[in-house]
Amino acid sequence: MTPLDYVVLFGTILGIAAYGTWRTRDRRDLHAHLKGAGSTRWFTIGLSVMATQASAITFLSTPGQGFESGIGFVQNYFGAPFALMLICIFFLPIFRRLNVYTAYEYLGRRFDAKTRLLGAALFLFQRGIGAGITIYAPAIVLSTVMGWPLDLTIICSGLVVIVYTVVGGSDAVSLTQRYQIGVIFAGMLAAFFVMLARLPAGLTLTDALTVAGGFHKLEAVDFSLDFSKRYTFWSGMFGGMFLALSYFGTDQTQVQRYLHGSSLRESRLGLMFNAVFKIPMQFFILVLGALIFVFYQFQPQPVFFNQTVWNREVQAAGGPGLRGLEQEFNAVHAEKQQAIGHWLAARHGGDATAEAAAKAEARAAYDRSEAVRARTKAALTAANPAVATKDSDYVFITFILNYLPHGVIGLLVAVFFAATMSSKAGELNALSSTTLVDVYRHVVRRDETDHHYVVASRWFTVMWGVIAIAFALLVKMSENLIEFGNIVGSIFYGVPLGLFLIAFFLKRIGGTAAFWAAVLTQVLVIAAYFGDIGVSYLWLNPLGCAACVVLALVLQAVLRDDTRPAPAAEA
Amino acid sequence: MKPVDKPDTESETTGLPWPHSWRGVYLFVTGVFVLWVGLLTLFMKLFA
Numbered sequence: 057m058t059p060l061d062y063v064v065l066f067g068t069i070l071g072i073a074a075y076g077t078w079r080t081r082d083r084r085d086l087h088a089h090l091k092g093a094g095s096t097r098w099f100t101i102g103l104s105v106m107a108t109q110a111s112a113i114t115f116l117s118t119p120g121q122g123f124e125s126g127i128g129f130v131q132n133y134f135g136a137p138f139a140l141m142l143i144c145i146f147f148l149p150i151f152r153r154l155n156v157y158t159a160y161e162y163l164g165r166r167f168d169a170k171t172r173l174l175g176a177a178l179f180l181f182q183r184g185i186g187a188g189i190t191i192y193a194p195a196i197v198l199s200t201v202m203g204w205p206l207d208l209t210i211i212c213s214g215l216v217v218i219v220y221t222v223v224g225g226s227d228a229v230s231l232t233q234r235y236q237i238g239v240i241f242a243g244m245l246a247a248f249f250v251m252l253a254r255l256p257a258g259l260t261l262t263d264a265l266t267v268a269g270g271f272h273k274l275e276a277v278d279f280s281l282d283f284s285k286r287y288t289f290w291s292g293m294f295g296g297m298f299l300a301l302s303y304f305g306t307d308q309t310q311v312q313r314y315l316h317g318s319s320l321r322e323s324r325l326g327l328m329f330n331a332v333f334k335i336p337m338q339f340f341i342l343v344l345g346a347l348i349f350v351f352y353q354f355q356p357q358p359v360f361f362n363q364t365v366w367n368r369e370v371q372a373a374g375g376p377g378l379r380g381l382e383q384e385f386n387a388v389h390a391e392k393q394q395a396i397g398h399w400l401a402a403r404h405g406g407d408a409t410a411e412a413a414a415k416a417e418a419r420a421a422y423d424r425s426e427a428v429r430a431r432t433k434a435a436l437t438a439a440n441p442a443v444a445t446k447d448s449d450y451v452f453i454t455f456i457l458n459y460l461p462h463g464v465i466g467l468l469v470a471v472f473f474a475a476t477m478s479s480k481a482g483e484l485n486a487l488s489s490t491t492l493v494d495v496y497r498h499v500v501r502r503d504e505t506d507h508h509y510v511v512a513s514r515w516f517t518v519m520w521g522v523i524a525i526a527f528a529l530l531v532k533m534s535e536n537l538i539e540f541g542n543i544v545g546s547i548f549y550g551v552p553l554g555l556f557l558i559a560f561f562l563k564r565i566g567g568t569a570a571f572w573a574a575v576l577t578q579v580l581v582i583a584a585y586f587g588d589i590g591v592s593y594l595w596l597n598p599l600g601c602a603a604c605v606v607l608a609l610v611l612q613a614v615l616r617d618d619t620r621p622a623p624a625a626e627a
Numbered sequence: 628m629k630p631v632d633k634p635d636t637e638s639e640t641t642g643l644p645w646p647h648s649w650r651g652v653y654l655f656v657t658g659v660f661v662l663w664v665g666l667l668t669l670f671m672k673l674f675a
Binding site: 130134137138140141144145149265266268269270274275276277289320321324325328331332335336339 | 636637639641642643649652653656657659660663664667668670671673674675
C-alpha cells in the first residue's frame with residue numbers, strides 16, 4: 057500500500073465515522089437513542105439491514121468461494137425473500153403496534169418476565185461471542201497480508217465503532233451504514249471493472265464466462281434432491297428460509313434495524329428491498345470470484361494464496377520440498393493455460409471438435425493442478441501442523457494487492473473495514489439496547505429518567521465494545537473461529553425462533569410452559585452438540601425450534617399452564 | 628393458524644405508484660425471485 061492508498065483508506069473510514077458522529081450528536085432522549093429520530097426512510101433501512109448482515113468476511117471470503125467452488129453458494133439465500141415476507145406479514149406489525157424496543161420485550165408481553173429474560177440472555181450470549189468474531193475474522197486476514205500488527209488492527213477498528221455508536225446511538229449506526237454500504241458497492245464494482253480491463257487482449261466477457269463455465273464455476277442452481285450436497289435449490293429454500301427467519305425475525309441486531317423505520321410502511325419496504333436485492337448481490341460477489349479464477353488462468357497463480365505463510369514456510373526446514381511442489385504446479389498451470397488458449401481459438405474458429413478436445417485437456421490439467429495444490433497443503437501441514445491450509449479467504453485480497461492500481465487498493469481495504477464497522481456497530485447497538493431494555497430497566501433500575509437510561513445505554517455500548525475487542529484479542533483460533541461462530545449460532549438460534557413461533561401461533565400456550573420448554577430444549581441442544589449424536593451442527597437449529605414447540609405443547613397439557621398473554625398483547 | 632395478536636395491516640395501502648396493496652408487493656417479490664432463479668438457470672445453461 058502506498059501513501060495514496062492510506063489516504064483513501066483513512067479518509068473514507070474516518071470521514072464516514074466523523075460525519076455519523078456529528079450528524080447524530082444531539083440524540084439525547086432514550087427513544088431517539090434506541091430507535092432514532094423517527095424519520096428513517098425505507099431505503100436507509102434496506103441498506104442498514106443489508107450492511108448489518110454483510111460483514112467483512114462476506115466480502116473477503118465470498119469471492120474466494122466463487123473462485124474455489126463456483127457460484128452454487130448463491131442458493132443459500134433462496135429462502136431469504138420468503139422469510140422476509142413472513143416477517144413483514146406476522147412479526148413486524150406486532151412489534152410496531154406494541155412499540156417495543158427489542159424483540160424480547162414482546163416475549164415479556166406475550167408470556168411473562170422470565171421468558172423475556174431468557175430470550176434476551178440467549179441473544180446476549182450468542183451475539184456477544186459473534187461481536188468478537190465479527191472484528192477478529194477480517195483482522196486476522198488483513199493483518200496477515202498487510203503485515204499490520206493483529207492486535208492494533210483489532211483495537212483501532214473496534215474503537216472507531218465504539219465512538220460513533222456511543223455518541224449517536226441507533227441513528228448513527230443507520231446513517232453510517234448507508235455510506236459504508238455505498239463504499240462497499242463502489243469498491244466491489246471498481247474491482248470488477250478493473251479485473252475485466254486486465255483480462256488478456258481479445259478475451260471478451262463472454263469468453264471469460266465460457267471458461268468459468270467450462271470449469272464448473274457457474275453451476276448456480278441444482279434442483280437435485282441429493283441430501284449429501286451442501287447447496288441445492290431445496291436446501292437453500294428450506295434451510296435458508298429457516299436460518300433467515302431466525303436471523304431477521306428474532307435477532308435484535310436485525311430487529312433493531314427495521315424497527316428504526318419512521319412507519320410500518322418504511323420498515324416493510326426496507327425488508328422488501330432486501331428480499332429483492334439479496335440474491336443478485338450475492339450472485340455478483342460470487343461471479344466476481346469465478347472471474348478472478350478465469351483471470352488467474354492467464355496469469356501466474358500462487359500455489360498457496362496465503363503468501364505470508366507460504367514465504368515463511370519455504371524459508372524453514374521443509375522449504376525445498378515446497379519449492380518442488382511450486383515448480384510442479386507452475387508447470388501444470390502452464391499446460392492448462394496452453395489448453396485454454398487452444399480451446400478459445402477453436403471456439404472462435406467455430407471448430408466444435410477441436411474445442412471439445414481442448415476443453416477436455418484444460419479440465420484434465422486443472423484436475424492435476426488441484427491435486428498438486430492438495431499435496432502442497434498436506435506438505436505445509438506436515439511441515440508445520442499449526443498452519444491453516446484453507447487459503448480461499450486470501451484469494452481476493454491477494455488479487456487486490458497484486459493487480460489493482462493504487463488508490464483502488466486503498467478503496468478495497470476500506471471496503472473490508474467499512475463492512476467490519478457496519479456489522480459491528482449494528483451488533484453493539486443491539487447488545488446495548490437489549491442489556492438496557494430487557495435487563496437493566498426491566499430488573500435493575502425501573503423508574504429512572506430518560507437521561508439516566510441514555511447514559512446507561514452508552515456505557516453498555518462501551519462495555520460490549522470492550523468485551524468484543526477483548527474476545528478478539530484473546531482468542532487465537534484462525535479460521536476455525538468462523539466455524540465456531542456458526543456452531544454457536546446453530547446451538548442458540550433454534551430455541552428463540554421456537555419461542556416466537558409459539559408466541560405468534562399457539563395462543564393456548566402460557567408463559568411457564570413456554571419458558572420451561574425453552575430451557576429444557578436449550579439444555580438438550582447443548583447436550584446433543586457435546587454428546588456428538590452424529591447430526592451435523594447445521595441441523596441443531598431446526599431441531600431446537602421443533603423440539604421447543606413440541607415440548608411446550610406437552611408441558612402445556614401436563615401443567616395446564618393458565619398464564620395468559622397480557623391484554624395489551626392480545627388486543 | 629391465526630397469530631395471537633396480529634393486527635390487520637395487510638389492507639393498508641403501500642403508498643407506492645405500483646403495487647398499491649401489500650399482497651401485490653409480496654406477489655412482486657415472489658415474481659422477482661422466480662425471475663432470478665430463471666435467469667440463474669439460463670446463465671448456467673448458457674455457459675455450461
